[in-house]
Amino acid sequence: MTELMQYTITGLSLGMVYSLIALGFVLIWKSSGVANLAIGQLVLFSSWFTYGMLVQAGLPPWLGIPLVIIFALMLGWSVERLALRPLIGQPILSLIAVTLGLAYFIEGLVGIIWPKSLASLPPLFPQEPLRIGSAVIRQEFLWAAVISIVLFVLLSIFFKYHRMGIAMRATADDQKAVQACGIPVTRIFSQSWMFACVLAAVGGIRISSIGNISKAPLVEMGLKAFSVVILGGLDSFLGAIIAGPIIGLAETIGGGYLSKVAWEGVREVIPFLIIIIVMIFKPYGLFGEKRIERV
Amino acid sequence: MSLPTGIRNYTYAEDMAILRTRTHWVLLGVFLLLLFTAPLYLNDHWLGIVNRIGITIIAVTGLNILTGYCGQLSIGHAGFMAVGAYTSAVLTDRLGLPFLASLIFAGLSAGLIGMVFGMPSLRVKGFYLAITTIAAQFIIIWIIEHWTEVTGPNGIMDVSPASIGGIALKTPASEFYLILAITILTVYGAKNLARTKVGRAFVAIRDNDLAAEVMGINLFRYKLTAFFIGCFLAGLAGSLMAHTSRSISPDYFQFKDSILYVGMIIIGGLGTTTGPILGVVFIRLIDEFVTQLSPTLQTAFPNLLPGFTSGIAPMIFGLVIILFLIFEPRGLEHRWQLFKAAYRNWPFSY
Numbered sequence: 001m002t003e004l005m006q007y008t009i010t011g012l013s014l015g016m017v018y019s020l021i022a023l024g025f026v027l028i029w030k031s032s033g034v035a036n037l038a039i040g041q042l043v044l045f046s047s048w049f050t051y052g053m054l055v056q057a058g059l060p061p062w063l064g065i066p067l068v069i070i071f072a073l074m075l076g077w078s079v080e081r082l083a084l085r086p087l088i089g090q091p092i093l094s095l096i097a098v099t100l101g102l103a104y105f106i107e108g109l110v111g112i113i114w115p116k117s118l119a120s121l122p123p124l125f126p127q128e129p130l131r132i133g134s135a136v137i138r139q140e141f142l143w144a145a146v147i148s149i150v151l152f153v154l155l156s157i158f159f160k161y162h163r164m165g166i167a168m169r170a171t172a173d174d175q176k177a178v179q180a181c182g183i184p185v186t187r188i189f190s191q192s193w194m195f196a197c198v199l200a201a202v203g204g205i206r207i208s209s210i211g212n213i214s215k216a217p218l219v220e221m222g223l224k225a226f227s228v229v230i231l232g233g234l235d236s237f238l239g240a241i242i243a244g245p246i247i248g249l250a251e252t253i254g255g256g257y258l259s260k261v262a263w264e265g266v267r268e269v270i271p272f273l274i275i276i277i278v279m280i281f282k283p284y285g286l287f288g289e290k291r292i293e294r295v
Numbered sequence: 296m297s298l299p300t301g302i303r304n305y306t307y308a309e310d311m312a313i314l315r316t317r318t319h320w321v322l323l324g325v326f327l328l329l330l331f332t333a334p335l336y337l338n339d340h341w342l343g344i345v346n347r348i349g350i351t352i353i354a355v356t357g358l359n360i361l362t363g364y365c366g367q368l369s370i371g372h373a374g375f376m377a378v379g380a381y382t383s384a385v386l387t388d389r390l391g392l393p394f395l396a397s398l399i400f401a402g403l404s405a406g407l408i409g410m411v412f413g414m415p416s417l418r419v420k421g422f423y424l425a426i427t428t429i430a431a432q433f434i435i436i437w438i439i440e441h442w443t444e445v446t447g448p449n450g451i452m453d454v455s456p457a458s459i460g461g462i463a464l465k466t467p468a469s470e471f472y473l474i475l476a477i478t479i480l481t482v483y484g485a486k487n488l489a490r491t492k493v494g495r496a497f498v499a500i501r502d503n504d505l506a507a508e509v510m511g512i513n514l515f516r517y518k519l520t521a522f523f524i525g526c527f528l529a530g531l532a533g534s535l536m537a538h539t540s541r542s543i544s545p546d547y548f549q550f551k552d553s554i555l556y557v558g559m560i561i562i563g564g565l566g567t568t569t570g571p572i573l574g575v576v577f578i579r580l581i582d583e584f585v586t587q588l589s590p591t592l593q594t595a596f597p598n599l600l601p602g603f604t605s606g607i608a609p610m611i612f613g614l615v616i617i618l619f620l621i622f623e624p625r626g627l628e629h630r631w632q633l634f635k636a637a638y639r640n641w642p643f644s645y
Binding site: 029035037083086087090092093094096097098100101102103104105106107108109110111112113114115219220223226227229230234263264265268269272273275276279280283 | 362366368370412414415418419421422423425426427429430431433434437441442550551554555557558561565602603605606607608609610611612613614615616617620621624
């Protein structure tokens with residue numbers, strides 16, 4: 001029971017990080033039709049940048065974290081402007097491949113600036129564990145979950161009521177109509193990239209403040225967010241928010257109990273197995289529009 | 296258009312011929328002669344690089360059939376190579392099969408695994424399929440890492456060298472001939488495959504799968520065939536890699552290698568036979584150049600960042616992929632065609 005409780009809380013918290021990252025993906029996909037495979041590397045870059053700000057430059061979190069957000073905004077803007085803008089209207093293969101090139105580039109850049117393979121952030125959340133019943137839960141997880149929920153709410157309000165949010169939804173719906181209404185579509189594209197980078201950065205900070213900042217596992221973290229996207233449906237914000245905790249729970253609960261019967265570390269592949277299963281049985285996901293062509 | 300001035304086709308056979316003029320034959324002869332005598336003037340270090348290039352050409356040609364001709368993007372090709380490499384290593388070392396048999400089995404097993412992961416391609420395409428193959432990559436590598444009774448705790452460290460008819464191919468030069476022979480067969484096969492019914496069906500599926508199906512192309516069969524051929528070649532490459540590097544571990548088949556293979560066909564030119572070759576040679580030579588150059592730079596500029604040596608190569612690859620997509624999406628192959636056209640028509644290029 002205690003075990004289950006712990007798995008549940010960790011899973012939910014982890015899943016919400018996936019949701020955040022996945023939201024960034026869905027945002028870009030909906031507004032510009034680009035499949036951003038470099039999302040893991042965006043998480044990687046902003047996590048290490050946080051390390052640079054908080055540890056190497058020794059800034060306090062109230063100053064360092066906003067700087068990271070500003071950095072993420074700039075990163076998103078420049079990625080869209082330099083790599084994606086010239087390819088507007090190209091076949092999907094090129095759009096996927098350019099993000100792969102981006103992934104390579106960012107990974108190399110991070111390797112040059114931060115050659116260490118492991119680092120840790122100073123604790124951002126209170127450390128003492130909480131007791132719920134017989135389960136002992138690290139307070140960090142709860143704080144992380146709270147931050148995610150606050151972000152979800154803010155994002156929903158933004159998309160529902162803010163001018164820019166409405167413009168973004170409209171672009172996702174029909175690019176041509178939006179352009180005819182005088183909304184600059186390219187600006188929406190770059191805004192969605194900026195947003196996605198901020199979401200990736202928040203996800204990265206949350207993950208690395210709880211565990212370590214690493215290289216390959218962080219990238220894999222971003223890739224696991226794809227299973228959220230696939231399960232929730234590529235073009236559904238709601239799907240991403242709901243599917244995140246599902247994947248997180250499947251990873252921790254499934255991994256926790258299966259590791260007794262299967263090989264050690266089975267939780268690492270559960271999101272990828274879910275991808276394959278969803279692909280075979282329900283390719284448009286739980287909430288995705290069933291527009292995908294059956295061929 | 297692709298014929299020199301004054302040459303015309305009078306028969307179907309002439310029209311279909313790959314080599315049409317005497318110059319073609321002479322150039323091919325000289326090229327093959329240079330290739331086959333390469334061990335005479337390349338030292339072991341460079342032969343090692345050429346061997347790696349050859350192996351990669353085999354794998355990337357497979358990927359090109361799958362992605363370039365049939366249009367099914369696979370970002371898990373390193374995983375399929377790993378299947379071939381481990382199958383071959385286990386078959387020769389544990390079960391004592393001869394090298395050639397395990398080479399074939401390596402290809403077959405990788406092809407079958409590829410077909411399994413290619414199944415979703417019947418329902419999904421584009422980005423969805425890319426994600427499926429990424430999942431395949433991670434699942435395969437995870438299984439290899441954890442099935443330690445078969446795959447060894449840290450990979451297999453003592454793979455026996457390739458041997459044909461009792462002769463062990465241990466030196467880089469002998470490995471070179473083995474790899475060269477298989478590479479030539481692969482490239483020749485790929486070139487001809489593209490011109491057969493199967494190849495044309497692939498291209499039709501890539502260009503418009505709905506139209507292809509209406510024309511009577513069985514999508515199920517041809518997509519799986521493409522997956523099988525692509526992954527079969529990956530398996531062959533993996534097997535060759537295992538028996539020439541003599542040790543394999545999951546680190547050789549990472550996700551970023553899969554990305555790099557996709558990058559290679561993009562840089563070379565999708566859906567062409569020469570493209571993958573050019574792409575592989577280009578990337579591998581940049582790789583070698585950077586590896587040679589960065590220690591020098593490191594000593595020349597001591598205040599360079601410490602991660603420079605390991606990070607600069609991926610950065611350059613990423614940049615090259617992005618720049619090619621933006622400025623030359625048809626790849627090096629297109630440049631090569633332009634060069635040939637200019638050469639043919641010189642000095643009257645109008």
